[in-house]
Amino acid sequence: MEALVTLVGAAVVIIILRDVFHTLWHPTRHGGLSRIVMTALWRLSAHGIPGRRAKGLAGPLGMVCVVALWACGVALGWAVVYWPHMPEAFVFSGELEPTEHSRPVDALYISLVIVATLGLGDIAPAEGWLRIVAPLESLVGFALLTATVSWVLGVFPALARRRALALHICHLRRAGPTAGHLDSDAGAVLLDGLAAEFARVTVDFVQYPESYYFHDGHGDTSLALTVGYAAELAERARRAPHPGARLSATALDAALDDLAAVLDERFLRTGENRQTVLAAYARDHGGR
Known part of the structure; x- marks a missing residue:
C-alpha cells in the first residue's frame, strides 16, 4: 500500500x-x-x-x-x-x-x-x-x-509585437495608400515588411499560444480587428503592374494564410477558409 x-x-x-x-x-x-x-x-x-x-x-x-x-x-x-x-x-x-x-x-x-x-x-x-x-x-x-519568470518574459514581448503590428496597420489605413503607392518599389518594401511582421506573430502564436487569450481591446492595437485591412492591401497589390509589388503581395498573402491556419488549428477550429477564420478571430476578440 x-x-x-x-x-x-x-x-x-x-x-x-x-x-x-x-x-x-x-x-x-x-x-x-x-x-x-x-x-x-x-x-x-x-x-x-x-x-x-x-x-x-x-x-x-x-x-x-x-x-x-x-x-x-x-x-x-x-x-x-x-x-x-x-x-x-x-x-x-x-x-x-x-x-x-x-x-x-x-x-x-x-x-x-x-x-x-x-x-x-x-x-x-x-x-x-x-x-x-x-x-x-x-x-x-x-x-x-x-x-514562471521565463514564461512571463516570453509572453509579454509576443503581445507587444502583435499590438505593434496592429498599430502599424492602423497607421497605414489612416495614410490611405493608393494603387499608385503600392505599384512601386516602396509599395513592395511596405508589403514585405508586413509579411515579415505577420510571420513573427504567427510564430508567437505557435510558441506562446497563451498569448491568444490576452485581449487587446477594441482600439488600434487589436490585431483581430485590423488584420482585414492587411488582406485588402495584399489583394489590391496583386493586381499591380509592378512585379516586385505583386511578389510582395503574394508573400503577404502566404503570411496571412499561415496565420489563419495556426489560429484555426489551435484556437478556433472552424475548418473554413482564411476569410472565415479571420472573421471568427475578430468575433472572438470582441469584433462584429
Missing part, C-alpha cells in the same frame, strides 16, 4: 512537470492543464461575465492560476510521496513528537518547506532514497520559479 501511494504522488509530479514542459518548451495543440485553464477563463469572460474589463483579465489571471496549480500540484504530489513513510523515514527535532506530526498536513508542510528551499530542518528525511528525492524537489521548485 505504501508503494502504491508513493507511485500516485510520483505520477502527480510527473503530470505537472509534463505540463510545464509542453507549455514552455514544446508547445502542442493537444491541450494540457495550462490550455484548459486559459480556455476556460477566456470563455467565461466572454460569455459568463459581462464587460470588457473581465475579458482583459482573462490572460493575466489565467497565467496566475496556471502557475498556482503547478506549484500546488508539485507540493501535493511530493507530500503524497512522503506521507506513507512518516514517521519512521524522517528525523524530528527534539521539540516535536514524531507520532503527533505524521499526518497528511505534516507531509504537506515538509513538501512546502523543501520545494520553497526554506531548509527549516525541524523535520528532515532520514532514509537514503528520501535524502536523494528531497533535494530533487528543491531543484524542481527552483526550476518552476525560473520557468
Whole structure:
C-alpha cells in the first residue's frame, strides 16, 4: 500500500512537470492543464461575465492560476510521496513528537518547506532514497520559479509585437495608400515588411499560444480587428503592374494564410477558409 501511494504522488509530479514542459518548451495543440485553464477563463469572460474589463483579465489571471496549480500540484504530489513513510523515514527535532506530526498536513508542510528551499530542518528525511528525492524537489521548485519568470518574459514581448503590428496597420489605413503607392518599389518594401511582421506573430502564436487569450481591446492595437485591412492591401497589390509589388503581395498573402491556419488549428477550429477564420478571430476578440 505504501508503494502504491508513493507511485500516485510520483505520477502527480510527473503530470505537472509534463505540463510545464509542453507549455514552455514544446508547445502542442493537444491541450494540457495550462490550455484548459486559459480556455476556460477566456470563455467565461466572454460569455459568463459581462464587460470588457473581465475579458482583459482573462490572460493575466489565467497565467496566475496556471502557475498556482503547478506549484500546488508539485507540493501535493511530493507530500503524497512522503506521507506513507512518516514517521519512521524522517528525523524530528527534539521539540516535536514524531507520532503527533505524521499526518497528511505534516507531509504537506515538509513538501512546502523543501520545494520553497526554506531548509527549516525541524523535520528532515532520514532514509537514503528520501535524502536523494528531497533535494530533487528543491531543484524542481527552483526550476518552476525560473520557468514562471521565463514564461512571463516570453509572453509579454509576443503581445507587444502583435499590438505593434496592429498599430502599424492602423497607421497605414489612416495614410490611405493608393494603387499608385503600392505599384512601386516602396509599395513592395511596405508589403514585405508586413509579411515579415505577420510571420513573427504567427510564430508567437505557435510558441506562446497563451498569448491568444490576452485581449487587446477594441482600439488600434487589436490585431483581430485590423488584420482585414492587411488582406485588402495584399489583394489590391496583386493586381499591380509592378512585379516586385505583386511578389510582395503574394508573400503577404502566404503570411496571412499561415496565420489563419495556426489560429484555426489551435484556437478556433472552424475548418473554413482564411476569410472565415479571420472573421471568427475578430468575433472572438470582441469584433462584429
